[in-house]
Amino acid sequence: xxxxxxxxxxxxxxxxxxxxxTASAGAEPASSPRGPAPAEKGPGMMDRVKxxxxxxxxxxxxxxxxxxxxxxxxxxxxxxxxxxxTEEIISLVRQNLTGQRRKIGESVDGIVFSALRDALMQxxxxxxxxxxxxxxxxxxxxxxxxxxNGTGKTTTVxxxxxxxxxxxxxxxxxxxxxxxxxxxxxxxxxxRRLGIKIIQHQHGADPSAVLFDAxxxxxxxxxxVVLADTAGRFHNRANLMNQLDKIRRVMKPDxxxxxxxAVAGNDAVVRAHEFEKSxxxxxxxxxxxxxxxxxxxxxxxxxxxxxxxxxxxxxxGYDDIMPFEPAAVxxxxxxxxKENA
Amino acid sequence: MLDRLGTSLKDALKKxxxxxxxxxxxxxxxxxxxQRALIQADVxxxxxxxxxxxxxxxxxxxxxxxxxxxxxxxxxxxxQELVRLMGSTGEVKLGPQVILMAGLQGSxxxxxxxxxxxxxxxxxxxxxxxxxxxxxxxxxxxLFTLCSRIHVPCFGDPTDKDARKLVREGLKAxxxxxxxxxxxxxxxxxxxxxxxxxxxxxxxxxATHRWLVIDAALGQQASEQARRFHEAIDIDGVxxxxxxxxxxxxxxxxxxxxxxxxxxxxxxxxxxxDLERFDPDGFISRLLGMGDxxxxxxxxxxxxxxxxxDVNAMMRGKFTLRDMYKQLEAxxxxxxxxxxxxxxxxxxxxLPGEAYxxxxxxxxxxxxxxxxxxxxxxxxxxxxxxxxxxRIAIGAGATPDEVRELLKYYKTMKRALKGVRGGQGKFxxxxxxxxxxxx
Numbered sequence: 001x002x003x004x005x006x007x008x009x010x011x012x013x014x015x016x017x018x019x020x021x022t023a024s025a026g027a028e029p030a031s032s033p034r035g036p037a038p039a040e041k042g043p044g045m046m047d048r049v050k051x052x053x054x055x056x057x058x059x060x061x062x063x064x065x066x067x068x069x070x071x072x073x074x075x076x077x078x079x080x081x082x083x084x085x086t087e088e089i090i091s092l093v094r095q096n097l098t099g100q101r102r103k104i105g106e107s108v109d110g111i112v113f114s115a116l117r118d119a120l121m122q123x124x125x126x127x128x129x130x131x132x133x134x135x136x137x138x139x140x141x142x143x144x145x146x147x148x149n150g151t152g153k154t155t156t157v158x159x160x161x162x163x164x165x166x167x168x169x170x171x172x173x174x175x176x177x178x179x180x181x182x183x184x185x186x187x188x189x190x191x192r193r194l195g196i197k198i199i200q201h202q203h204g205a206d207p208s209a210v211l212f213d214a215x216x217x218x219x220x221x222x223x224x225v226v227l228a229d230t231a232g233r234f235h236n237r238a239n240l241m242n243q244l245d246k247i248r249r250v251m252k253p254d255x256x257x258x259x260x261x262a263v264a265g266n267d268a269v270v271r272a273h274e275f276e277k278s279x280x281x282x283x284x285x286x287x288x289x290x291x292x293x294x295x296x297x298x299x300x301x302x303x304x305x306x307x308x309x310x311x312x313x314x315x316x317g318y319d320d321i322m323p324f325e326p327a328a329v330x331x332x333x334x335x336x337x338k339e340n341a
Numbered sequence: 342m343l344d345r346l347g348t349s350l351k352d353a354l355k356k357x358x359x360x361x362x363x364x365x366x367x368x369x370x371x372x373x374x375x376q377r378a379l380i381q382a383d384v385x386x387x388x389x390x391x392x393x394x395x396x397x398x399x400x401x402x403x404x405x406x407x408x409x410x411x412x413x414x415x416x417x418x419x420x421q422e423l424v425r426l427m428g429s430t431g432e433v434k435l436g437p438q439v440i441l442m443a444g445l446q447g448s449x450x451x452x453x454x455x456x457x458x459x460x461x462x463x464x465x466x467x468x469x470x471x472x473x474x475x476x477x478x479x480x481x482x483x484l485f486t487l488c489s490r491i492h493v494p495c496f497g498d499p500t501d502k503d504a505r506k507l508v509r510e511g512l513k514a515x516x517x518x519x520x521x522x523x524x525x526x527x528x529x530x531x532x533x534x535x536x537x538x539x540x541x542x543x544x545x546x547x548a549t550h551r552w553l554v555i556d557a558a559l560g561q562q563a564s565e566q567a568r569r570f571h572e573a574i575d576i577d578g579v580x581x582x583x584x585x586x587x588x589x590x591x592x593x594x595x596x597x598x599x600x601x602x603x604x605x606x607x608x609x610x611x612x613x614x615d616l617e618r619f620d621p622d623g624f625i626s627r628l629l630g631m632g633d634x635x636x637x638x639x640x641x642x643x644x645x646x647x648x649x650x651d652v653n654a655m656m657r658g659k660f661t662l663r664d665m666y667k668q669l670e671a672x673x674x675x676x677x678x679x680x681x682x683x684x685x686x687x688x689x690x691x692l693p694g695e696a697y698x699x700x701x702x703x704x705x706x707x708x709x710x711x712x713x714x715x716x717x718x719x720x721x722x723x724x725x726x727x728x729x730x731x732r733i734a735i736g737a738g739a740t741p742d743e744v745r746e747l748l749k750y751y752k753t754m755k756r757a758l759k760g761v762r763g764g765q766g767k768f769x770x771x772x773x774x775x776x777x778x779x780x
Contacts, residue, residue: 078386080560083377148586149611150447150556179611182451182483189478234586261447265383265560267588274587288446291529291562316446316476 005295008075009116019068065097080296082269085123085303092119117330123299124326128283128308130160131167134225137254140172140218142226144211144253146244146279148271149232151261152287152313154183157229158190160285160311162318165194169224174214175200176207176247177231187229194318197223207231207243208250215251228253235274244279255282257310260301262289268297269304276305287313290320298324357412368400368415375419375629382589382628385564388426388598396422420625427621428597431578431605435464437519439512439546443539443570444554446527449582451480453554453608454524455487456616460606461520462491469518471511472497473504473542474526484524491613494518508542523548530569543574552578552605555593563592567599576600582608585615589628660755663719666711706739707747713737722751 069090076086096115134141143160145153154177161171173191175198177183184200191198199214211228218226228251233240248256258281260268275281284305286298289312302309309324353371357364372393379389396418405414440457442450454470461468470488472495474480481499488495496511508523515521523546528535543551553567553576570576579600581593584607593604604619711719713736718724725733725748727741734741 074386077380078561080562083381148558149583150449152447180483181486182479182481184479185482186477186479193478234583236585236587261556261558263445263560263562263566264556264558265588265592266381267383267558267586268560270587271558288529290531291445291566297560 005075005079008079009072011075019065060097065094069094076296076299080263080265080268080300082266082296082300082304085269085300088303089119089123089299092122120299120330121326123303124309124330125302125306126308127323127325127327128310129323130283130310131164131169133255134164134169139222139224140215140226141224141255142215142218142228142251142253143255143257144228144230144248144251145257145259145285146230146275146281147232147259148234151232151259151264153177153232153259154187154190154229155316156259156285156287156311156313156321157187157227158194159313159318159321161191161196161227162194163311163321164225164227165196170222171196171225171227172214172218172221172223173198174211174226174228174251176211176229178203178205178207178210179231183229183231197221208247211247211251226251235271235278241278248279256280257283257285258301258305258307259285259287260297262286262295262297262312263291264297266300269300272301272305276307281305281307283308283310285309285311285313286324290314295329354412354416357415363400363405363411363415365401368397371415371419372397378629379591383558383560383563383591383595384426384628385561385591385595385598387564388595392422392426423625423628424621426594426598427604427624428601429603430619430621431603433605433618435461435466438521438549440520440522441539441543441546441548441551441574442522442524442554443551443574443576444527445529445556445559445566448527448554448556448559449608450474450527450554451484451524452487452611453580453582453606453616454484454522455491455493456608456613457522457606458488458493458520459491459613460616461522462493466519468520468522469494469496469515471495471508471515471521471523473508473511473523475502475504475507476526480524480526487613504538505541505545508545512546521546530566536569536573540573550578551576552580553596553600554580554582555590555596556588557581557583557586557590557593558588559592561592561595564595564599567596571600577602578605579603580606580608581619584609585611590624591628661720662711662714662722662751665751665754666708666719706743707750710734710737710739710744710747722748 072093073086073090076089077083081089093115096118145157147153157173161173164171173187173196175184175187177187178201181203184203188198188200197217199210199217201210201213207230211226211230214226214228217223228247230244230247231240233244235241256279258272258275260272272281272284284301284307286301286309289295289298298309298312309326311321312324314320314322353367353374356367356370375396376389376393379392380386396415399418399422400415403414403418405411409417442454444450451474458468458470470484470493472481472484474484481495481497485495485497494515496507496514498507501507504526511523512521523542525539525542526535528539530536551574553570555563555567559566567576567579576596577600579593579596579602581590581604584590590607597604604624607617607619607624609615609617710733713733718729718733730741730744730748733739734744737744
């Protein structure tokens with residue numbers, strides 16, 4: 001994940017720097033005290049020249065960066081960062097860049113880097129440490145998984161169960177997807193393989209009841225964590241969203257985790273927003289990140305609902321899940337190119 | 342947000358309305374809005390750029406056909422280019438065939454397999470399915486449950502891990518069945534061993550069709566994934582799933598472009614009947630978040646064939662009752678006046694209110710009255726003396742007052758037209774005509 005975005009970003013950085021360098025090169029003659037020519041170019045130039053002569057600094061103008069910024073925009077869009085989010089990032093970078101004064105000789109990439117990095121940092125926010133969260137809360141910690149169809153909720157529940165088990169927590173799974181054919185069999189098989197207790201009712205049962213039972217079981221048996229799977233549902237189906245709301249009222253989850261796929265495009269933003277609005281979300285898990293090295297959906301979703309990204313699903317095995325650390329990711333995103341510079 | 346997008350597109354179209362020559366700035370604006378709409382719909386960014394370039398060039402370089410306004414001209418180009426993007430509409434033949442389903446994890450292959458089985462079953466064919474998903478727990482149970490609800494035989498074995506063997510045996514078991522659908526495990530392009538597996542299954546089954554199932558929400562990845570699948574097993578059709586959400590399915594267009602195939606079905610719900618044949622026009626409307634584009638284009642084209650209205654005669658100031666009759670007729674064919682007006686380029690032109698305050702009932706009445714006129718009267722309204730009015734009223738089952746009202750309406754229209762002609766030439770006569778005629 002993110003490798004694609006990284007290599008593209010590096011290219012853009014090169015371009016941004018180039019343009020700013022040429023801008024500064026063009027302005028350089030003005031720094032010589034006997035060069036009156038630039039002053040005649042217009043009143044706008046006066047300020048620039050003054051700054052240039054007295055402070056030995058120059059302005060970065062909007063024109064200098066507009067073309068590379070357009071390219072940056074394309075890169076973000078091609079990386080599945082949703083359009084509104086892309087536009088916001090671009091305007092942030094533009095704001096950070098234009099109007100800035102730069103000392104002659106100061107490293108150009110420093111400016112470009114910090115502008116991009118700040119913009120992305122602002123968007124990605126902080127990570128989420130699940131084991132620490134569980135340790136810091138009363139047992140059982142109830143975690144509800146929501147999301148649209150086919151994003152990988154059930155597989156993710158299995159992976160998280162395995163992850164928590166390895167971290168020394170006891171886990172019970174509630175088979176809350178009572179709708180889709182084969183869903184109960186699927187999670188039952190996962191639980192069997194992982195050696196984890198599962199609470200299930202028959203197909204078509206009320207998911208609230210199943211999950212309530214799972215919570216009851218956990219309280220009675222001192223289980224640390226309840227993982228509540230649910231059926232996939234679209235955010236525009238009022239009844240299904242109401243059902244989810246009922247589940248929330250009945251099992252009173254400590255954490256609501258919204259699961260979506262890393263390959264989702266612009267709709268990721270729409271549905272994340274709707275889920276957040278109707279049942280809430282405390283953290284996000286992105287699945288299928290191994291399909292996509294761009295990671296745009298991560299940026300869009302995080303930006304839209306402002307909730308931390310907890311894990312990335314990166315494969316079909318139980319261990320194919322990794323905690324998401326934004327600082328590390330951003331470091332990685334820009335790290336490679338720093339050496340080039 | 343989506344509605345806003347549609348509105349801004351409409352606004353951009355409206356800006357073209359008042360123009361007599363194609364205005365570069367207006368086209369630029371339209372193209373920009375179009376780009377936004379398509380990118381938000383997850384259409385591949387490169388495709389969008391190529392498309393908008395084509396639209397821009399064609400709009401500015403091609404001469405609008407005679408009688409077609411600038412707006413309609415551009416609208417038609419936009420529509421044509423979008424249709425081209427859709428690729429061919431995939432054909433479904435109702436005969437013996439083997440269909441291999443392919444796609445990413447969680448795209449909805451298994452559900453779609455069952456829906457397809459139902460589709461062919463309803464067409465009166467004997468259908469069977471093979472569960473080739475040996476990886477995901479519960480995959481066989483899911484397919485088996487769905488199929489048993491519609492009494493379609495399902496071959497599979499949840500304990501067997503060899504998909505190739507299952508497919509081979511399944512085909513043998515279902516020999517003599519007309520349509521065999523093979524469901525496979527979800528896989529993505531980077532999983533080399535799984536890609537090899539589906540290449541083998543394709544070879545073993547000698548599948549007639551290899552359909553790629555694409556989640557409507559799939560973003561820019563769609564191109565890449567479709568390309569790899571296409572390289573592996575030569576995809577010849579695309580099915581979009583989960584169109585009942587808010588996703589626009591633009592990713593499927595990227596897939597179509599990569600595989601040079603067409604979209605065949607659309608999955609739009611959780612029950613087994615929720616499978617629709619692909620309808621390009623509905624899809625385009627959804628992509629752009631605006632009304633039926635084709636209907637608009639068709640209306641525009643219709644209005645050209647309505648060439649019987651003698652524009653030149655009108656330019657010379659000859660607007661007869663006969664012309665008005667044709668206009669009323671045209672309006673009648675196209676539905677409620679108000680609705681048509683709302684779709685029309687209104688520009689900045691002010692008309693006497695009564696010109697379109699007319700109800701459709703009144704319009705029908707006017708036509709009946711005019712039916713009772715002689716040809717000479719229609720061509721030369723000044724002939725209409727009081728006795729003629731009396732005769733027409735009796736012939737049309739109307740009162741003389743109604744006939745006079747019609748004449749008054751005619752005069753208003755005529756005056757309005759004259760006024761336009763007398764203006765500073767800032768109005769387009771043809772557009773004016775269409776406006777009166779309803780288009």
